[in-house]
Amino acid sequence: MKVLAVADSDSYLKWVASLLDDLPDGCVTDLAVVRTPIAPSPAQLAAAVGDRPVPPVLSARALRRAAERDKPEVIILACTGPVVDVLAADVLAGLRPRPVFVTGLPGISVPATEKAWLYRSGCDLFVVHSEREVAEFGEIAARLGGGGAVGLARLPFLRAAAGGRTKERVVFATQAKVPREREERERILLSLAALAERRPDLEVVVKLRALEDERQTHNERHHYQRLWRELGEPGRLSFAAGPMHEQLARAEGFVTVSSTAALEAIAQDVPLLVLEDFGVSAEMINLVFEGSSVLGTLGDLEQGDFRTASPAWCAANYFHPAGRDSWVALLTALVIGPFSPARSLMDGPEHAAARRRARLRVEVRPDLLRVGYRAKRRLTRYIVRR
Structure with a gap:
């Protein structure tokens, strides 16, 4: 063929x-x-x-x-x-x-x-x-x-976890379309910075879908790296592009508003949070996570309170045999x-x-x-x- x-x-x-x-x-x-x-x-x-x-x-x-x-x-x-x-x-x-x-x-x-x-x-x-x-x-x-x-x-890309790697970072996976508002994105960055301050042993990484000068499937009006500079970089965050699986291989926790990368985190046994502060709806592209046990808040993020997905939810959503x-x-x-x-x-x-x-x-x-x-x-x- x-x-x-x-x-x-x-x-x-x-x-x-x-x-x-x-x-x-x-x-x-x-x-x-x-x-x-x-x-x-x-x-x-x-x-x-x-x-x-x-x-x-x-x-x-x-x-x-x-x-x-x-x-x-x-x-x-x-x-x-x-x-x-x-x-x-x-x-x-x-x-x-x-x-x-x-x-x-x-x-x-x-x-x-x-x-x-x-x-x-x-x-x-x-x-x-x-x-x-x-x-x-x-x-x-x-x-x-x-x-x-x-x-x-x-x-x-739902690959199993590779053993023997040091878990030393928290990864935030950005989404181009949501949340839409600048203030909402700034709140996420500040909560990530609060986690970084509370946990100096962890590297907190903002995983970008594309660099500022690169095109992506959906236009990103408020690019996170640009927002961070405009906020005056009030904390300790790093920014990275490239393959998600490389970030997850060293992740102790994962967070997103809505991203297929949440499924990669589940596949690699990385505890995670899907933020519900901005709503859980079709518009936020996170409706599928209802009943998954991984929905949480920016407050949970600041405390490093990551979760494990429900096995029943996994079986019905993307992890079928x-x-x-x-x-x-x-x-x-x-x-x-x-x-x-x-x-x-x-x-x-x-x-x-x-x-x-x-x-x-x-x-x-x-x-x-x-x-x-x-x-x-x-x-x-x-x-x-x-």
């Missing part, structure tokens, strides 16, 4: 590079990044793929030419929703023979959303990572139609065929404008696209003032 995997951002690239390891022996895999404004930096590319060759960053046209030349039987679209849609429906449409299109989500996807399904409904297999996610997206698929099968895979995984079997059946290609729910005229915008993201050079966005904003402000 020949497989081409295409990513558009750092988090999706990390996910699909690991997901490829699930494929049976004998599969020939290739990895590429489609050029968009959120494409990973060279350092992010190298860190995301581990021992694999660093993938090329291709324009939409170059990606199409590569697919026509290599004729993959499977194309995995590991991209944000609008990019998945435009690649499957436009850029890579009409390939002969028609490949099986696979897509998925790289982390926690509870609650399942109609929007996530809508953008990916042109793909034949949709990969998620818990029994709960399979059930929720299955219900959406039955109600809305479109799309193909929903397959289960264990999150590929490997034998329950279904995505590779479903994919194999699709490749053997025959199968009816998925029907996209985005094919109607009401979505034509969204597709045009997505096409611009993958066809126009990011620097030119940013110039266009700035010009549009200036023109809008000028019209509003008049």
Whole structure:
């Protein structure tokens, strides 16, 4: 089986590079990044793929030419929703023979959303990572139609703890989207500093998703390292990027507001806290942790009061036995065929404008696209003032 995997951002690239390891022996895999404004930096590319060759960053046209030349039987679209849609429906449409299109989500996807399904409904297999996610997206698929099968895979980076390492740090995993407000992020930094003062034996590390000058899947308005400088660095914190598992290998405790890295901490037997001070909701992307026994407060963080996840919660959420995984079997059946290609729910005229915008993201050079966005904003402000 020949497989081409295409990513558009750092988090999706990390996910699909690991997901490829699930494929049976004998599969020939290739990895590429489609050029968009959120494409990973060279350092992010190298860190995301581990021992694999660093993938090329291709324009939409170059990606199409590569697919026509290599004729993959499977194309995995590991991209944000609008990019998945435009690649499957436009850029890579009409390939002969028609490949099986696979897509998925790289982390926690509870609650399942109609929007996530809508953008990916042109793909034949949709990969998620818990029994709960399979059930929720299955219900959406039955109600809305479109799309193909929903397959289960264990999150590929949930590795077991390595023994013999000194536990000497607390790791805070940032999230680009939440909390949104500057003041909320400052409260987290000050609580981390309070813990560092109380526990001088520990290094308190803010694990960044990306450095200030690097792009990531979601724009981060208030970058933690910049906020810390603007606060005058009132305490002893360190900041780091790079692989999460390297930080967790030396962690005595872990904290986040909402991050898939919380699952990595559970897998590595690192006690943790998921902060509930800013709410527990779909908007905060932490609703899935209800009933997990790891929700806590900034006050708990300052005291170093970390918790262990409930075994029952783990079994229902992301830590199912490997034998329950279904995505590779479903994919194999699709490749053997025959199968009816998925029907996209985005094919109607009401979505034509969204597709045009997505096409611009993958066809126009990011620097030119940013110039266009700035010009549009200036023109809008000028019209509003008049």
